[in-house]
Amino acid sequence: MSGTTQIFFSATQYAAATVTAAIRAGFFGPRTAHRRILVVSNTAAVPEVGTPLDRMPGFEKLRPEFDEVRSWNEFISPFHPAGWSPRAQDASLWEKAVRLAWNLGDEDVEIACESIQANPSRAVADIFADSPVHVYADGLMSYGPTRNRIPHNLNSRIARVLHLDLIPGLRPMLLSEYGVEPQPIPNEAIVDVLAQIGEEGASILADKLPAEDRPTAVMLGQYLSAIDLITQDEEEQLHVRMLRAAAKAGHQDILFKPHPSAPAVYSTSLEQAADQLGVRLTVLREPVLAETVFAYLRPQLVIGCFSTALMTAAAFYDIPVARVGTGLLLERITPYENSNRIPLTVIDAILPDAEKDKVGQPLELGRLAEELAPLVRAVGYCMQALKHHAMRDEVTAWLAVHLDAYPQYFKKRRLTSLRLPGGSPVRAESLRRNPTVRRVVRRIRAAQA
Template identity: 35%
Template sequence: MRHVFEVSTGFGLCGVAAIIDRFDVGEPEDRVLLVMNTVQAFEAVPAVHELPEYAPLLALFGRVVHLNDLIAPEHPHGWSPVPNTHAARLASEQLHAACGIEEDEEHRLWVESIHGTASASLVRLFEHARIAVYADGLMTYGPTRIGIPALVGDRIDEVVHLDLVPGTTPWVLREFEPEYRSFPLDGFLRVLEAVGRVDPPPVDGPVAVVVGQYLADLELLTQEEDAALLRRMIEVATRELPGRPVLVRAHPKAAAHATAAVVAVFVAEGHDVRLLPTGGLVETLFTAVDVGLVVSCFSTALFTARAMGLRTVAVGAAAVLRNLRPYQNSNRMAIVLADLLNDAVPLDGGVLRPAETDPALVELVTAMTALSMQPGVLERSIGVHDDAVRALPAERFAVIRRYVTEERLRRLVADLPAPRPSVAGLVRRRAARVPAIRSVYVTARRAREAWAIAVR
């Protein structure tokens, strides 16, 4: 059988290498690496197979195909040949020829994500392929975010994922009931060792590592909010590991000048905060230096560090979650898991909340989050967890309510008990019965409304 592995990132390529090491996926001559370069200006940025650090992994494949060259001048993000057209038939023949697939030859297509435009095009164009979705990040724990045609879904045999949340089964593609298989972190880390380490800075003793993200580019935060989040992460690192250097590893896609400006402020104030190069995978840094703490918002690096036994803190995840639109955004589950399973600190200050350690509660939180995101797609799973949710004591139920609104929960769980009124709510209702207090409240509300109109 021919195996075609679609890859767009170094992290994904390392995941594929770990899968090949773990499972039986043929001999090297049976494997094709189909590379996509998905950065905006891909002409100026090397594709993953062109980077020297990943050269040792290319020996795992008998053939390497660069999709960008095949579809030029189109970009993978916009490449979507219309089904049953001459263009789609030509694209299909071109792909099969490039991958060396003979007519009637059995083949399997491995895609990083079933959601992406290019991946969706590939599963259509390889119309006779069995499909495996390999997942290397946290979004696989969330539900499928787009409608998958039955002609495609019925060909999906399995989801193979890095075991970032042990004991928890992903929700992606549950509607098609594929087999779920995980590959362990230790195999993935062995692959990282093979592709080389991030050059560590000269430092003795433990350090804190701040892993930046690019949430402004994803339109999850404004540029100002993104900078405030990075400042807060560095503040937490200096507070939780006092007197030790803080190494800031920006996301490769983040604006370099914005990260450097935030770091410069801390340096000017006398803190030992160092900005690292963005080359290589950050996980290799975790084994190259003595890491005492890893801080991020909801980066996958929090979970790889956590699995390696390092202390982790998620900063500002709850604030990003509150502003996340649309509700079905595929980052929602990643943010929930980051806030739930790591020590967590609010964006605007406050005390550190310890990580959740009850596996049964983690399972309920992920289930209710997934069902609230895609109740129509996951209709067959609605009601399965009702008894467990209703049996939760108030403080455990409050953990679910932290991530799923009561209104959404009531749509999912039949006969959910009415919530006990809060003390603050009782005080407000009783105060409203006092004419003098009610008059002050009404006056204040009118003043706020008038001010809002005046500043428009």
């Protein structure tokens, strides 16, 4: 890696914090040996109305690790970074354009990016077609299988998957079918970075929240309706259910933190529910990381649906966590290959249900991986069976014994199509009607005639 230019692509502050932690942990070599460029992008539906990553509170704590900061949105304007990629025949021209615009000359380039399955990461990897690629994952999706096929000319260049060790001992499946090895980022490195960039956010919280009677419970919003998992009304009701669960657990001061990528749609349903319950609700609309909220408030409970922040609260800050609404999402989420299925499965399997169970105790993370690993591998196999055919015997044996205990994570139609335990038997009549089977039978009969 000596003497290369390292280009780091980040779409969120949390992603930038993750890759900065990896840099400080020594995963990208000594600071003096490389030129480092951070390229920020905003993949929100309307990026013009959002706050760019490099203008968010706390970014100045990350800035010293990089020689330059560039904007991908500005470079490819007027295209949207989530929807644009170069045509194959134009990739080399775009590489020349990037090298010229960023003064790269003929230097060797390394790429570090988030999800390699989607833009802008895929676009950048296509542009720098000869460069090694380091994939870093900041959430629970790293424990699931690769969503889309990665062509050989790209998967052969992926050096490793850097990931947060949110569930110690649980091995990520991401890119494993291509022989890419995972490498966990030390928890102390990411917590230290989050503490630094959270200093300004803590000041925002100090100004917004009263010195006494600060919230003791935190509710985490996501953007489930924006990605069509549930409707907007259902998502609003999901937040109301979180509020009621927090009140039921004895909390009178509650903070709601919407997801930064969620649409800014105002609804009074949450405020009305708070009035009815007699609790004080604070809605945090300022751009403050959830982890800053955890570190500053040290709440007694964090409630969410299947947000990765639930696990960072548990793994990094030892805060009790609980879930709401995962049952509905397990019924609704489609297709079965949806990458959100693994985060949803993990959270549903290991966190208490805030509406039914006793909450308020920290998770014993060290004991989770052994029980969780076979379930995650079975769900992952069912999601992408063609990519993980070597796992079939293992998954078949596990389902034969454990399916009755975990029926909510598997669809009968999927088990049937894969000929796995729990699926329906294939009827002879269905086979006779199958066009492919009929063609094969005709060929056999013709050969025997």
